[in-house]
Amino acid sequence: MAATGSPITVVEETPTPVRRAAVLAIGTANPSHCVRQDEFADWYFRVTKSDHLAMLKDKMKRICGKSGIKKRHILPTEEMLNAHPQILDRAVPSLNARMGIAADALPEVAAAAAAEAIAEWGRPASHITHLVVTTSTGGAAAPGIDLRLAALLSLHPAVQRTLLYLHGCGGGASALRVAKDLAENTRGVRVLVVAVETGATAFRPPDEAHLEELVGAALFADGAGSAIVGAIADDDPAVQESRPIFHLVSAAQVTMPETARAVELRLGEVGVEYRLSAVLPSLVRDSIGRCLMDTLAPRGLAGGGWNEMFWAVHPGSRAILDSYEAALGLEPKKLAASRCVLSDYGNMLGATIFFVLDEMRRRRRRRLGEGGDDEEEEGDQKCVWGVMSALGPGITVETMVLRAAGVVDEH
Ligand SMILES: CC(=O)CC(=O)SCCNC(=O)CCNC(=O)[C@H](O)C(C)(C)COP(=O)(O)OP(=O)(O)OC[C@H]1O[C@@H](n2cnc3c(N)ncnc32)[C@H](O)[C@@H]1OP(=O)(O)O
Numbered sequence: 001m002a003a004t005g006s007p008i009t010v011v012e013e014t015p016t017p018v019r020r021a022a023v024l025a026i027g028t029a030n031p032s033h034c035v036r037q038d039e040f041a042d043w044y045f046r047v048t049k050s051d052h053l054a055m056l057k058d059k060m061k062r063i064c065g066k067s068g069i070k071k072r073h074i075l076p077t078e079e080m081l082n083a084h085p086q087i088l089d090r091a092v093p094s095l096n097a098r099m100g101i102a103a104d105a106l107p108e109v110a111a112a113a114a115a116e117a118i119a120e121w122g123r124p125a126s127h128i129t130h131l132v133v134t135t136s137t138g139g140a141a142a143p144g145i146d147l148r149l150a151a152l153l154s155l156h157p158a159v160q161r162t163l164l165y166l167h168g169c170g171g172g173a174s175a176l177r178v179a180k181d182l183a184e185n186t187r188g189v190r191v192l193v194v195a196v197e198t199g200a201t202a203f204r205p206p207d208e209a210h211l212e213e214l215v216g217a218a219l220f221a222d223g224a225g226s227a228i229v230g231a232i233a234d235d236d237p238a239v240q241e242s243r244p245i246f247h248l249v250s251a252a253q254v255t256m257p258e259t260a261r262a263v264e265l266r267l268g269e270v271g272v273e274y275r276l277s278a279v280l281p282s283l284v285r286d287s288i289g290r291c292l293m294d295t296l297a298p299r300g301l302a303g304g305g306w307n308e309m310f311w312a313v314h315p316g317s318r319a320i321l322d323s324y325e326a327a328l329g330l331e332p333k334k335l336a337a338s339r340c341v342l343s344d345y346g347n348m349l350g351a352t353i354f355f356v357l358d359e360m361r362r363r364r365r366r367r368l369g370e371g372g373d374d375e376e377e378e379g380d381q382k383c384v385w386g387v388m389s390a391l392g393p394g395i396t397v398e399t400m401v402l403r404a405a406g407v408v409d410e411h
Helices: 037-047 054-065 078-083 095-121 145-152 168-185 211-219 237-241 280-299 318-328 332-345 349-370 375-381
Strands: 020-029 034-036 071-073 130-135 160-165 190-197 223-232 246-255 263-268 271-276 310-313 385-392 396-404
Touching: 020 095, 020 168, 020 349, 034 037, 037 054, 037 211, 054 211, 071 332, 095 145, 095 190, 095 223, 095 271, 130 145, 130 168, 145 160, 160 168, 168 190, 168 223, 168 246, 168 349, 168 385, 168 396, 190 349, 211 271, 223 349, 246 280, 280 318, 280 385, 280 396, 310 318, 310 332, 310 349, 310 396, 318 332, 332 349, 349 385
Parallel strands: 130 160, 130 190, 310 385
Antiparallel strands: 020 223, 020 246, 034 071, 190 223, 246 396, 263 271, 385 396
């Protein structure tokens, strides 16, 4: 597909929608422990007592240097690792210790992000009708983090809970897809969506036999993202309460052919184990254009040119963003919000997409509200239609067509 082209005409999923879902508020939060990427290799090898593995440490420094990350928040501290020595010993089961750390810490981080979204929404938490929570690293228990979160936020006892486990980096987008369906199918539904992740469940010392874990240790980070999703309808009195940020126009999920082993997540005796194929960036470069074309063509978006839209791409890593850019012929400004989030927070798996949406609307507000003159930002403020894209295990591609609220379509 050409990078530029004819005006965009979107085929709506429901031609005469009674209700159309929209993101009404966004919140984010992180644990307080922040590490600088240029200091991470020294910290990581010291706290894992691995300074003797000099070649691995050098490799880790090279990976960190090419990661596109400046800093990120992580739950593990030296004190925590000293209190749980089994985390540093691959020969000893450590799942219980890791799940305990996640169960203690993550509800608070998730609640902080959700509380920020609820405050922006401006209505009582008890008005939330549905809660969709996703995590790949925050345990596997029932009742799970969703029930704890409902209690911390004083949600209504009848709130309907859905918990999505192990959707990886696509988790936030999956949860938004579920929330969109819930909101559009029942009048008055207001969904609180929360994604929360920690690398504590996957933190291990460096090992020559598990080099992809060096990559994960260099990229993955901890945080929570949240959104309120509701449906906007002309005949809905609740519309008065809502100031949409992004309309959720249509959603799709596809799996790239023959990639079932490219990205894997597993819960094992030593916590969350993952496989990241070294050829992941090239797999994405080769297939993402076709995947998006197949997904978006039926919705009328494949003929308009990728640069005519704004892009909210999950920053799996610097190389993954490079692959999107190369495959789609995107101008550098298109992925500026994704690269900014990667740089400041790292890859927080499912939580990251909320940070990207938040960063995009912040840039829009800055531009529209303060009359900024940054040409790079200006391009995206004018785009009405956008694509949210995130890759999960599989490689599973989650895609959502977005429409920016408050932007006039000039076509
Ligand atoms: C979890 C989910 O559900 C979805 C996800 O988002 S998964 C996370 C997605 N991200 C990734 O998998 C990382 C993709 N890779 C990258 O971003 C980049 O390769 C990188 C930042 C790790 C390195 O940058 P680069 O430009 O490729 O530099 P390059 O010099 O080729 O690689 C640096 C080193 O990393 C090693 N490396 C890169 N990818 C590796 C992998 N998957 N496993 C092991 N080693 C790897 C290279 O072999 C190289 O080692 P040497 O320096 O010893 O030669």
